[in-house]
Amino acid sequence: MGAAAPAQRVLLGEGRSHRRTLFAGTHHRCLGSQRGLPYSAHRGKKSVNRQALDDLKQQIPLMGYLQAHDWNPARPLSRGRWMGLCPLHGDHKPSFLVDPNKDLFYCYGCGRGGDVIRFAELYHQVKFPQALMLLRQWRGAEPVLHEAARFYRIQLHRHSEAVAYLYQRGVRSPELIEHMRIGYAPGGCLRGWLTQLDHSLPALRQAGLVTGLGYDAYVRRIVFPLEGNLYGRSLSAAAPPHRFLPGAKGGLYSWKQAQSYPEVILVEGLFDYAALWQAGFHNVTCSLGTHLNARQFRQLCDGPRTVYLTFDADRNGSGQQAAQCLSRSLRERGITARLVSLPDGHDPNSFFVGGGNAQEFQRLLERAYL
Numbered sequence: 225m226g227a228a229a230p231a232q233r234v235l236l237g238e239g240r241s242h243r244r245t246l247f248a249g250t251h252h253r254c255l256g257s258q259r260g261l262p263y264s265a266h267r268g269k270k271s272v273n274r275q276a277l278d279d280l281k282q283q284i285p286l287m288g289y290l291q292a293h294d295w296n297p298a299r300p301l302s303r304g305r306w307m308g309l310c311p312l313h314g315d316h317k318p319s320f321l322v323d324p325n326k327d328l329f330y331c332y333g334c335g336r337g338g339d340v341i342r343f344a345e346l347y348h349q350v351k352f353p354q355a356l357m358l359l360r361q362w363r364g365a366e367p368v369l370h371e372a373a374r375f376y377r378i379q380l381h382r383h384s385e386a387v388a389y390l391y392q393r394g395v396r397s398p399e400l401i402e403h404m405r406i407g408y409a410p411g412g413c414l415r416g417w418l419t420q421l422d423h424s425l426p427a428l429r430q431a432g433l434v435t436g437l438g439y440d441a442y443v444r445r446i447v448f449p450l451e452g453n454l455y456g457r458s459l460s461a462a463a464p465p466h467r468f469l470p471g472a473k474g475g476l477y478s479w480k481q482a483q484s485y486p487e488v489i490l491v492e493g494l495f496d497y498a499a500l501w502q503a504g505f506h507n508v509t510c511s512l513g514t515h516l517n518a519r520q521f522r523q524l525c526d527g528p529r530t531v532y533l534t535f536d537a538d539r540n541g542s543g544q545q546a547a548q549c550l551s552r553s554l555r556e557r558g559i560t561a562r563l564v565s566l567p568d569g570h571d572p573n574s575f576f577v578g579g580g581n582a583q584e585f586q587r588l589l590e591r592a593y594l
């Protein structure tokens with residue numbers, strides 16, 4: 225870190241002009257300048273209003289956005305700045321500097337830096353206009369999703385069919401329901417509640433909570449809040465079982481908690497997660513399907529660990545195939561991956577619901593193969 229110190233001083237310590245020089249080439253040239261020039265947007269077709277960009281940046285403080293994307297400040301520096309592991313490259317000792325007062329970041333490892341827009345570009349691997357769109361969606365959807373999740377949680381204990389369904393899926397402990405913030409969408413009452421709280425109908429439609437015709441999108445579904453989304457599991461066999469709101473499914477479920485364990489159990493469904501968590505395995509995380517997005521894969525690789533892949537033992541072998549494919553990719557990145565074999569036709573949830581206990585599951589983990 226010694227060699228980096230002078231750059232650090234210039235970078236975020238002194239005036240604007242130095243910063244502009246250092247960030248030149250990492251982001252749009254006029255960023256950080258006081259001139260009122262518009263950005264020249266995508267191929268010059270449409271200019272992006274500078275004021276709108278400044279407003280967007282003001283409404284999404286960099287630190288909050290980073291933390292919502294699992295970044296942890298590891299070490300405080302002078303003038304309120306923080307160092308932590310870089311979320312943009314495989315970082316082993318903190319090289320990612322954040323200045324919350326200036327809303328800027330810089331990584332001494334990969335040499336990239338800029339503002340929250342630049343971060344969104346790099347993090348989601350998208351171009352500038354898409355990064356703006358993602359940030360706008362994030363800004364708009366966050367409060368209303370939070371409110372919807374709160375409403376659904378209140379509904380859970382008012383609807384016996386929801387509690388009965390959870391019971392049947394083995395979800396029984398109040399601590400687990402609290403930990404996963406599980407709710408219930410009866411249907412037909414969310415829109416009224418949210419509009420009464422001054423959320424506009426177009427905003428509800430944009431978040432996907434309300435359909436184009438104005439009905440609640442989730443009807444008779446158990447709801448689990450995710451990062452920037454809500455997963456809904458249908459109680460009714462007539463509806464598609466799994467649903468997400470439009471937009472990304474986010475990172476690995478509850479990764480912040482699982483991340484610190486040297487051994488992590490990865491499952492594909494939230495009811496699998498619930499069963500394991502309730503059985504005392506708190507080093508569990510969930511990819512919400514067998515296909516990991518780039519972000520989830522990066523998370524699994526963000527430090528040395530062993531990953532126990534515990535996908536469903538489907539009779540057609542699709543879960544096992546996905547697990548084998550993932551274990552190869554993990555090994556290429558230096559992560560130890562072990563495949564857990566469940567009894568035929570079982571997933572971790574049905575294993576426990578069918579009478580399996582923690583000792584038996586522990587034995588399956590011990591028998592997991594490379």
Ligand SMILES: [Zn+2]
Nearest residue numbers: 310313331334
């Ligand atoms: Zn980096």
